[in-house]
Amino acid sequence: EAQVTQNPRYLITVTGKKLTVTCSQNMNHEYMSWYRQDPGLGLRQIYYSMNVEVTDKGDVPEGYKVSRKEKRNFPLILESPSPNQTSLYFCASSLSGRNTEAFFGQGTRLTVV
Amino acid sequence: GQNIDQPTEMTATEGAIVQINCTYQTSGFNGLFWYQQHAGEAPTFLSYNVLDGLEEKGRFSSFLSRSKGYSYLLLKELQMKDSASYLCAFLNTGGFKTIFGAGTRLFVKA
Numbered sequence: 001e002a003q004v005t006q007n008p009r010y011l012i013t014v015t016g017k018k019l020t021v022t023c024s025q026n027m028n029h030e031y032m033s034w035y036r037q038d039p040g041l042g043l044r045q046i047y048y049s050m051n052v053e054v055t056d057k058g059d060v061p062e063g064y065k066v067s068r069k070e071k072r073n074f075p076l077i078l079e080s081p082s083p084n085q086t087s088l089y090f091c092a093s094s095l096s097g098r099n100t101e102a103f104f105g106q107g108t109r110l111t112v113v
Numbered sequence: 114g115q116n117i118d119q120p121t122e123m124t125a126t127e128g129a130i131v132q133i134n135c136t137y138q139t140s141g142f143n144g145l146f147w148y149q150q151h152a153g154e155a156p157t158f159l160s161y162n163v164l165d166g167l168e169e170k171g172r173f174s175s176f177l178s179r180s181k182g183y184s185y186l187l188l189k190e191l192q193m194k195d196s197a198s199y200l201c202a203f204l205n206t207g208g209f210k211t212i213f214g215a216g217t218r219l220f221v222k223a
Contacts, residue, residue, distance in 0.1 A: 033211070042200065042215035043156070050209060058210060090155060097209050101146070104155035 002027045006091050006105035013081055013112055021076045021108050023091030031097030032074040033058070034066065036087040037107075043090065049074055050097060081112040115139045117214040119201050124220045125191055133186045133199050133217045141206025147175050147186045148200040150216065156200055159186070188219075196221045 004025045013019055025032065033048040035058075045058030049068040063085055065077040074093075078085060088109050092102040117137040125131040137145070144163035148156035162168055162177035162184065174187040186199055198216040205212060 031209070035213075040215055043202070043213040045211060045213075048209060056209070059212070101158035101161065102148075102156075102211070104157070106155055 002103070004091055004093050004103050004105040006089075006108050008108060009106060010109050011111070013110070015082055015112055016080050019078050019081060019110075021078075021089060021091075021110070023074045023076065023105055024072050025074075025093040025103070026072065027093060027095075027103065028071065029093040029095055029103075030071070031095070031100075032068065032091065032093045033097075033102070034064070034074070034076045035090045035092065036060065036085075037090060038087050046076070046089075048097070081110075083112050086110060086112050115205065115212050117201060117203060117212055119199075119214040119217045121215070122218045122220070124222060125188075127191055127193060127221055127223050129191050130187065130189050131191060131219065133188070133201075133219065135184045135186070135201035135214060137182050137184070137201070137203050137212075137214075139182075139203060139205060139212070142179060143204035143206060145175075145177055145184050146200075146202045146204075146211070147173075147184075148202065150198045150200060152197070159199075191221050193221050193223070195219065 034046040035043040047066040049055040091105040094100040094102045119135045147159040150156040160175035167176045172189045200216045202213040
């Protein structure tokens with residue numbers, strides 16, 4: 001089954017404790033992206049990757065890191081989480097990122113206390 | 114700058130037709146998407162428009178006017194399961210950055 005898988009689905013952590021949210025896709029897509037979704041603000045793009053070892057900042061990259069060492073995986077790293085990073089996070093992939101539809105993971109609800 | 118607006122909430126009756134509008138401002142444009150998102154779930158793709166005009170897909174249609182920076186999603190024969198948020202998003206120049214609106218929550222009542 002074609003899918004984008006994120007883990008964990010839910011996470012509560014403390015300020016400053018490094019964490020990684022994993023994202024994996026099995027569709028051989030070139031393009032992957034991370035979003036955060038907050039009430040009233042909609043989805044905002046954090047980082048995106050056009051292919052292996054090629055990443056770029058979205059609209060809200062501060063406080064986040066990503067890597068794309070393999071085509072299927074695109075982890076999101078929070079080196080020192082803060083409460084303002086409490087949000088619902090979605091990973092998405094698409095064939096090329098241009099005019100192709102995005103497939104989203106199930107979401108990760110992160111709470112930083 | 115880049116901006117995208119859509120109404121926050123709409124209510125419609127089962128079996129009726131509803132139109133959800135989206136206006137955007139951007140210096141570069143590479144197409145417009147509509148996604149559906151049920152509460153607590155991931156967004157799913159509905160439509161993509163890059164040329165002016167109407168694209169029809171079953172009960173859902175999407176319209177684009179690039180000169181006016183305007184799009185709408187038309188839902189016909191509304192069903193209770195259509196109660197969801199509808200997200201409008203455009204691709205910027207280069208086609209790698211996607212800008213989403215805040216979404217329109219649609220309530221379908223019996």
